[in-house]
Amino acid sequence: MKxxxxxxxxxxxxxxxxxxxIPASDFVLARVRVxxxxxxxxxxxxxxxxxxECHIVGHELxxxxxxxxxxxxxxxxxxxxxxxxxMGDGICEYCNIQQYNICEHLYDVRTKFVSRAYGEFVCGPEKKFYKLPDHVSFEEAALIDTFSVCLHAHHLGQVxxxxxxxxxxxxxxxxxxxQLAKMSGADxxxxxxxxxxxELAKDLGADATVEGGQDALIKRVMDFTGGRGADIVFECAGGESMPETLPLATKLVRRGGKVVVVGGFDSGEIAIPLAWQRIQMSEIQLIMSASxxxxxxxxxxxxxxxxxxxxKLNAQKLITxxxxxxxxxEAFETANAKDETGAVFVAITIS
Structure with missing residues (x-):
């Protein structure tokens, strides 16, 4: 296969x-479309x-x-x-209570089987395959992984x-x-x-948007929340921006509020100074969300x-x-230069 x-x-x-x-009787082989x-x-x-190096990767398919x-x-x-x-190892204490997203062997197992989207075929256990209704396209379905990450964070935040x-x-x-927050009745x-x-966020129902600038953002959030701060802040940027966005999130949240970290960290130890006294004395919850x-x-x-x-969820509008x-x-270059290309979700047709 290619x-x-x-x-x-x-x-x-x-x-x-x-x-x-197919390595076991309960496994399925599928042709990747998108x-x-x-x-x-x-x-x-x-x-x-x-x-x-020399591995097949990708996990939205x-x-x-x-x-x-x-x-x-x-x-x-x-x-x-x-x-x-x-997909965890299926035998550890976390997998046994359906918390396989924090299985110690998660990445070893998933990359061996199902997390190989950039190839023509993928193989995995039947329970990891969900039938698609005819009216849901392969492109829209490729966003289900993304939305599932959001739903897990949404549940942890209790919006x-x-x-x-x-x-x-x-x-x-x-x-x-x-989309999930609006569905739950939040502003x-x-x-x-x-x-x-x-602009896309406005089209999807955002009540307010702010483009850049911490000082302007903090003022806008305080205006938006009556000077109290947000009930919940979702950090969805992650990566290299985390040393800036995580402290920012703790400044935007109200006393007794929640910061849900959805964006991923880079590997290794990362020093991120936070105003820990305010976080503790305000009983601000820092909630980590994983997959x-x-x-x-x-x-x-x-x-x-x-x-x-x-x-209830719109995937089509995100596909740019x-x-x-x-x-x-070229697809990765386009996705990586979103400030120039306007990319949101980049779909790759496999076969």
Missing amino acids: AALKTADGRFEIADVDVPI AGICGTDLRHWKKAEPEL AGEVVEVGEGVVNLKPGDRVVIETV SVNQRVVIIGAGPIGLGQL VLITDLVGSSL FAFHGIYPEQGMVLEMLSNG HRFGLDQIN
Whole structure:
């Protein structure tokens, strides 16, 4: 099969590799139709990472079943599916209580099986494959992973009616967070450095938007919240901006409020000075959100699929650019230069 392999300098090269083999009776082989580029992917772009060299990566994908193991009961060849890529080892104490998103072996397992979106075929257990209704396109389905990350953070933040919510970052995660907060009856202010992303945020229901500038943002948030500060701040930028955005989030939140960290950190120890006395004396909660798993008895990815199918979430408006697999480096350049290109969600047609 054709696949994009990571190179020594963190880019991609197209190569022919072996098609995955079904390793167990409950596994499914699917042809990938569409994959996406997210913030996590961009944090690895053009970085020399020997552990990823010659590997297939990518974790936002949808496709079509081509083969099933003898123990598979709910899927058949031809079924259109979205693939969940949060997959733990299945045997640890966290996996046993459906908190596999914090499994110690999460990345080892997911990258071996389901987290290989930039290749023509992917293989994984049946429980990670969700059937798509005919009216949900592969492109829209590729955003279900993103929205599932948002839903997990939404659950942790416990967003409710009439709250004042601030979102830092208007990329796919921030715009997904916006939609969920509005669905729950909150008033939402969202901020970003890219004007085109904020225009989209307005179209998706944002009550207020702020483009750049900490001082102006702090004043605007205080005006928005009656001088109290936000009930909940979602940090959705992450990466290299975290040393600035995390302290900012703690300045925007009210006493007794919550800061939910959704944007990803880079690896290693990172020193980020915070006003810890204010955080402690104000009982501000810092909540870390990682991927997604289950909410009660319901898989969060399944919940998102249902909301998307019912028209409660809008994925189509977030899709700004489309490329073929052979153009994957151009696709990443476009996604990475969003201030110039206006990119939000970049879709890659695999096959």
